[in-house]
Structures are given as structure tokens and as C-alpha cells.
Amino acid sequence: MSRAEYPVYLQLRDRLWTWIEQEQLCSQQKLPSERELSERFGTTRVTIRQALSQLEAEGLIFRSNRRGWYITPERLRYDPSRDIGFNHYVTEQGFSPRTETLFKELTEMPPWLSEITGLPVGTPIYHVFRRRYVNERGLLVEHNFINPAKCPGLLSESTDLSIWKMLKEQYDLVPDHRDIEIYPLALKGLEAESLNVNQGTAGLYIHRLSFDQEGEFLELDREYWLHDALKISVHVGSRH
Amino acid sequence: MSRAEYPVYLQLRDRLWTWIEQEQLCSQQKLPSERELSERFGTTRVTIRQALSQLEAEGLIFRSNRRGWYITPERLRYDPSRDIGFNHYVTEQGFSPRTETLFKELTEMPPWLSEITGLPVGTPIYHVFRRRYVNERGLLVEHNFINPAKCPGLLSESTDLSIWKMLKEQYDLVPDHRDIEIYPLALKGLEAESLNVNQGTAGLYIHRLSFDQEGEFLELDREYWLHDALKISVHVGSRH
Known part of the structure; x- marks a missing residue:
């Protein structure tokens, strides 16, 4: 040019x-x-x-x-191969995390989720929608879909801290394996509104599907990040 | 709403x-x-x-x-923790890869690259700029910066195939470790032009820095992808 x-x-x-x-x-x-x-x-x-x-x-x-x-502050680093929780990696990098529950409900598994989890449409499912902050800037909103058969009563607790930690400490649930997908997308609808950005603004999507040792569905996280907030960081090979 | x-x-x-x-x-x-x-x-x-x-x-x-x-075709999957070459993961998923070298030159290490590699400003460095296609759609452009001390004469070969494969088969160079960073960005300048998109269009950036067993700089890839072309896909924990 x-x-x-x-x-x-x-x-x-x-x-x-x-x-x-x-x-x-x-x-x-x-x-x-x-x-x-x-x-x-x-x-x-x-x-x-x-x-x-x-x-x-x-x-x-x-x-x-x-x-x-x-x-814009420097991007937060996230290593999907290490896969530790939000509060953990935010504090590790010297920042302050905060989580705000926007709504939570016991609902019924919709068809799209049934396809992913292998559980029948209509199975009870917990749905939590939260906004997460780093140094008081709201960086992402997150939908958590959790299998209530594994952790009855979860929704009566506060969901403003780590759900992973609650699952581990109160229900002895540690995911055996997770499938993680990450890609850019346009923020829209509820997610754009909850992040105070215009419909169609560029964002980053993280999808994290967790199963227990029996191969049964434990949890699905769908995170919608501001486009400038996160970088994926992976080290491959020997440590130097 | x-x-x-x-x-x-x-x-x-x-x-x-x-x-x-x-x-x-x-x-x-x-x-x-x-x-x-x-x-x-x-x-x-x-x-x-x-x-x-x-x-x-x-x-x-x-x-x-x-x-x-x-x-838009389905997104190509890329697993940074596995970290295999473009031709490999594209063919593995049943698609056809193609690479086109837009320019290549022997140049001098600029200050920003010197900071990353630890080598002095002005050190000779190979710079290759390529466009890569999947099923004949141009999905990314890539800058490769390669240390000529490790592979003299590389630029006299065709760079339209895998550079990783050339380094391995002709120079016996296998990276010992790599640092990979991935984040959304706005495509601009040369990268936007070479991908035929408007300045400021959303894209995905992949930065891959490789060192040899002595901890010496081998190669830096800077990839600029269309925003709709790739998804990062990582499996964590046991295989089921």
C-alpha cells in the first residue's frame, strides 16, 4: 500500500x-x-x-x-493443556479475579446439549450464567451446564467462587478428561449485552466439556471473552 | 433484548x-x-x-x-500441544493443503526479533512469507524467520512445501522445544492485503518460537489466519 x-x-x-x-x-x-x-x-x-x-x-x-x-492491560495467559481454573491462573499472574453470578437455574437439557452429552433431552441440568472480572474489568461471561445427578444441591451454594473447587471439595468430583475448543467469534445477544459491547463485536470462545472416570457427563463451560483479554500460551517439548 | x-x-x-x-x-x-x-x-x-x-x-x-x-467450510482443527505441521494436520482431516511462497530473502535481524531470539541486531536471518490454502481457499499468511547458521542454503530450495520437513530431512534439525501463543487480532497492512480482506478485519494470530537442543534460536513462525478458518482443539486427561 x-x-x-x-x-x-x-x-x-x-x-x-x-x-x-x-x-x-x-x-x-x-x-x-x-x-x-x-x-x-x-x-x-x-x-x-x-x-x-x-x-x-x-x-x-x-x-x-x-x-x-x-x-488495554496485557493479555491474561491461559494454557489449555495445563487446564487449571480461572481463579488459579489469574492469581498466579498477579491479578485479582472476581466472579458475579447473573442467574442460575435448574432446567431441562435442550436438544443441542443432549447431542454433546449423550444424555436424553429433558434430563435435569443446572445452568449457571456468570460474569468474570480481572482487576475489576469484566473480561468474559460464562455459561456452566452441570450434571445435577453428580452434585445435588449445588445451586443452593454461592456460585461466585470456583465451581471446579466446589465440585472437588464438596462432591469429590475431579474430571477424568476434558475436550477443549477455542476459536474467534462475533459476540451477540445476551453475551454481548452482558459484556457491554455492541452486537457483532469480535470475541473469543472457549468450550470445555468434562467427563468423569465412568465417561459420564460432568460439566460444560461455554466462555465468551472480549477479543483483547486473553492469549493461549502453550509450551511444547523439554523445559529450559 | x-x-x-x-x-x-x-x-x-x-x-x-x-x-x-x-x-x-x-x-x-x-x-x-x-x-x-x-x-x-x-x-x-x-x-x-x-x-x-x-x-x-x-x-x-x-x-x-x-x-x-x-x-464457510467447517473449521480446521489445530492442537498446539501436539504441534504437528500444517500439511500433516490438514491431510489428516481429509483436506488438501497448498502453500505459495510470496517472497523470501536473506535479511538482518531487526530489534524486535533480537529481543525474542537473544541474537544480536543485524545477525543474518532468513525471512520467508507464504500464503497457505486448504481446498484452494487461502486461509492464512505466514512469516517464517529462520536461523541461517543452522541451515545454510535453505533459501535456494523450494519453500512451497513443509519447512519443518526440510529442516528435519536435509539439516537434521528437530526443535527441542517451542513456545506457542495464540490470540485474536485485527488483520492489517500486508497480511490483510495478502488475504484479500479489508484492513481491520478480525483474524487469529499464532506465534510459534522454536529452539534446538542447545537452547539456540531455530525458527519463528508468525501466522495470520482468517477468523473463521481454525479452531484450537485440545484433549486433557485420559483417552476414552
């Missing part, structure tokens, strides 16, 4: 990012308002917004509902 | 997707033109395009340059 074809908002994106680096704005620090930025860079609000949206798509800044633009 | 707030283009997205499912359009099959679709669904071209863009963001359809819209 020659300079002549390089759009104005992308030129502005580069000037804006250079300025942010020079100012040494750090993680979760607030940017000046759009009005102030458009004055500083001698451009219109429309162009400033295009440049900010570009930096957002690149995961360098994020928008906090009605409160302005902020510098 | 109540029905009243549900935007028209999202309602159309649902009708469009229901119709596609009923018609049983399959992988890589072409959709009718935008003009035909807007007539069929009694709506404007603008709304049809919004609905199509939504399905594209969800990874259900993709656009092929100037040739129209197509049904």
Missing part, C-alpha cells in the same frame, strides 16, 4: 499511538476525551472516532461504558 | 440463515447474488448487506473477492 492510498484515519491512528507511547500511558489508564483529542490532533470527531475504533480492533485500547477510552 | 428492539438487519439475518439451512447449501457453495437475495426477501440491498456482514462476522459465510458470498 503506497502512502497515497493510506487512509487519513490510519495515519491518525499511527500519530495517536505514537503519542500514547510517548506519554507512557499505562494499563487501564484513561485517554483524554474525544473532544480534547480532536483539538490536540487538529481533526474532526468523526476521524478521531475512526482512529480510536481501529486501535480498539487491534486490542490496544478499550471503551468503558459511557466513561471513555482506556489503555 | 425485546423483539421491538431487535434490529431489522438481525431479523433478516435469522430469516436468511433459516433459508440457507433449509436449502441445505453446503461448504464452499455460492449464495445467490445480493440483488437476487434482496428480491427474494423483499428488502433493500443495504439491509441485505448488513445481514450478510453479520453472518460473515459470525463465520457462517465468507466473501470471495468480486465473486460473491459462499458458505
